[in-house]
Amino acid sequence: MAKIDDYIPITGQSIIDDLRLLAEKLQGKVVQTINSTAVGGGVAEILNQMVPLLQELGVDTHWDLIKGGMEFFDVTKKFHNALHGRTGNITQRDFDIFMETSQRNVEEVNIYGDIVFIHDPQPIGLIKKKSGNKWIWRCHVDVSSPDKKVWQYLNEFISQYDAAVFSAPSFSPILPIRQFLISPSIDPLSDKNRELPAETIKAVQDKYGIELDKPIISQISRFDRLKDPVGVIDAYRLVKKYIDCQLILAGGTASDDPEGIEVFEEVKEQAKDDPDIHILMMPHNNIEVNALQRLSTVILQKSLKEGFGLTVAEALWKSKPVVASNVGGIPLQIKHKYSGLLCHSVEGAAFAIKQLLNNPGYAKKLGESGREHIKNNYLLTRHLKEYMLLFLSLYHGEDVVYL
Amino acid sequence: MEKAKEPFKFVTRLHLTELTGLKASTLQEMVRILREVPGSCIYHHTHRFLQQHQHISPEPPNDFAYWVTSILVEEDLGERLASIDVVQFTSIRQLREKIIKTIANFLQTHPSASKRFAEAGDEFYFVKSVSFIIPTKYEATSLVEFKDILRKITPDSIYFHIFESRLRLDKKENDFSNWLEQVLQEKELAGQIARLDPYTHTMEELREAIIRLVEKRITSNGKN
Numbered sequence: 001m002a003k004i005d006d007y008i009p010i011t012g013q014s015i016i017d018d019l020r021l022l023a024e025k026l027q028g029k030v031v032q033t034i035n036s037t038a039v040g041g042g043v044a045e046i047l048n049q050m051v052p053l054l055q056e057l058g059v060d061t062h063w064d065l066i067k068g069g070m071e072f073f074d075v076t077k078k079f080h081n082a083l084h085g086r087t088g089n090i091t092q093r094d095f096d097i098f099m100e101t102s103q104r105n106v107e108e109v110n111i112y113g114d115i116v117f118i119h120d121p122q123p124i125g126l127i128k129k130k131s132g133n134k135w136i137w138r139c140h141v142d143v144s145s146p147d148k149k150v151w152q153y154l155n156e157f158i159s160q161y162d163a164a165v166f167s168a169p170s171f172s173p174i175l176p177i178r179q180f181l182i183s184p185s186i187d188p189l190s191d192k193n194r195e196l197p198a199e200t201i202k203a204v205q206d207k208y209g210i211e212l213d214k215p216i217i218s219q220i221s222r223f224d225r226l227k228d229p230v231g232v233i234d235a236y237r238l239v240k241k242y243i244d245c246q247l248i249l250a251g252g253t254a255s256d257d258p259e260g261i262e263v264f265e266e267v268k269e270q271a272k273d274d275p276d277i278h279i280l281m282m283p284h285n286n287i288e289v290n291a292l293q294r295l296s297t298v299i300l301q302k303s304l305k306e307g308f309g310l311t312v313a314e315a316l317w318k319s320k321p322v323v324a325s326n327v328g329g330i331p332l333q334i335k336h337k338y339s340g341l342l343c344h345s346v347e348g349a350a351f352a353i354k355q356l357l358n359n360p361g362y363a364k365k366l367g368e369s370g371r372e373h374i375k376n377n378y379l380l381t382r383h384l385k386e387y388m389l390l391f392l393s394l395y396h397g398e399d400v401v402y403l
Numbered sequence: 404m405e406k407a408k409e410p411f412k413f414v415t416r417l418h419l420t421e422l423t424g425l426k427a428s429t430l431q432e433m434v435r436i437l438r439e440v441p442g443s444c445i446y447h448h449t450h451r452f453l454q455q456h457q458h459i460s461p462e463p464p465n466d467f468a469y470w471v472t473s474i475l476v477e478e479d480l481g482e483r484l485a486s487i488d489v490v491q492f493t494s495i496r497q498l499r500e501k502i503i504k505t506i507a508n509f510l511q512t513h514p515s516a517s518k519r520f521a522e523a524g525d526e527f528y529f530v531k532s533v534s535f536i537i538p539t540k541y542e543a544t545s546l547v548e549f550k551d552i553l554r555k556i557t558p559d560s561i562y563f564h565i566f567e568s569r570l571r572l573d574k575k576e577n578d579f580s581n582w583l584e585q586v587l588q589e590k591e592l593a594g595q596i597a598r599l600d601p602y603t604h605t606m607e608e609l610r611e612a613i614i615r616l617v618e619k620r621i622t623s624n625g626k627n
Contacts, residue, residue, distance in 0.1 A: 014557040018415060021537055144524060169528035172422035181420040181530060389419040389535055399421075399443040400571065403537045 002189040004056050011381050022388040023057035025403050031061045032113025036122035043119050049187045066123045072101040076122045082147035084305040115391050124157045134394040137161045140307045142328040144170045167308045168329045185383035186313045191286035204291035215297035218248040221311050223263040228302045230270050231346050238350035243357050246276040252283035298356045313378045316370030321363035323352040339370035410542040411582045416563035419533045426526040437503050442495035443531035470527045475519045480509045550617045558606035565601050592620045
């Protein structure tokens, strides 16, 4: 696990000095962060990196989990899809299951933080335990066009918080509480993003039987319909008509996502027996993800909806040319034709991939600009800074705060 | 060695972006909301690019111009908004009025512009900056110390003393020029720094430009 000073060669000393200054201002405050899973998915990944660093900086930070169960996570997955605008069949029974589990967690979870930092809808009901401390609801989901019924239901909880946090301006609803924009981040020193020795990359290449005789298009993302893995295969097939290439679709599933295996099977079915499509289920192997990204010629993120789309930042950090959908937080990471190419359709994605494969100089330039943009705006150090500012903002209502 | 009676105390400014939930899909809506939002919104949308693109500025220097150009495809108005000379304004109130007037005048002379609208998801989202101002350990009592510290401080600190302090805290001039003129009696150097157009530099270019001016002054009179 990286220490805070390990980031100095990447960010410079002064950025780390600022983090220490802010941490001093939070002395005496206990921060309790709560979500529903310790592994799998972006939220757990970010917390696994952030919590130890906040502790090292001297911010008294703790991480707790709520308990769920299959039925509860089926409901919260439905909520998740509904918040992304997919209207599903959500019944009163679903709301009852959500409320029953929430109530059990209210009874069982010990709340001791001066600042209670709740992530996503699963633990949102814990707000019932608010008593004189400060509560933040951190929404990692794209709620730009949510299902009204689910949003109204959750809004009853949200409006009791002191502040809410969203990942992109387009997710911001009208709320009676303060709301902040904090984009997630990548950890440049994690196994997923650090430089890898050539032999490590080669070992992963050999393990999955990937030849480098053709350019590699890849999408490395959870097996989730919202990531549109079938659309990725369609785009690859349009490119393949003109350029002999191969496709890697790799990812895992999260413990709070019951649909993952189902989607994986659908994707395998769609790929049929094309020997140039590699479909890899690799749960939580960050070094392999890193190696596959580094092996790729073009990285794709063809999501239909996206909370933020950290895989884009990961790819750009490795100076890779990226083609990604213009949804969620992706346009914050990619300025079209400057740090990557944005698309709106399967055909658009295929066209962009062809442009990059046929113009390696242009692809290289986009990748390099992308890395610089990520370095300045989407590294963990910026995220740590903003979380500490968020905690401090709970005690200051003004727009200019003198600390 | 000539020492300043009052040291220059470097502070840093860290910011958090606060969302408002307000969005505009037409120019008329934009003008209406521009009249209502807090000054911190105007400040944010005219200064965000400076911080986000420290290495290069690929966008027009304010969010209004970017949206009008790339989403509404009103390039003429986009250019007028991009070329608003922010350095000429000493208050957010004046800057707000200028932006509103620029759009309103354009709507009067180009009535068809009022028919343009952004698709869902492409609206202009109004957000604001919350600034946290924190003292640093750095204090300068001479030109040499001032120059040495300029090399060490963060872009955020330079940003505060050059942009934010002047415009957001309603001072007439940037902090560096104020101190150089009033405390060190370096009127010419203060004027040279004040005349740099900070909005056309990246933060690192600006740092280098100020350091060069200070070094030149130190060399010219052997002052330290």
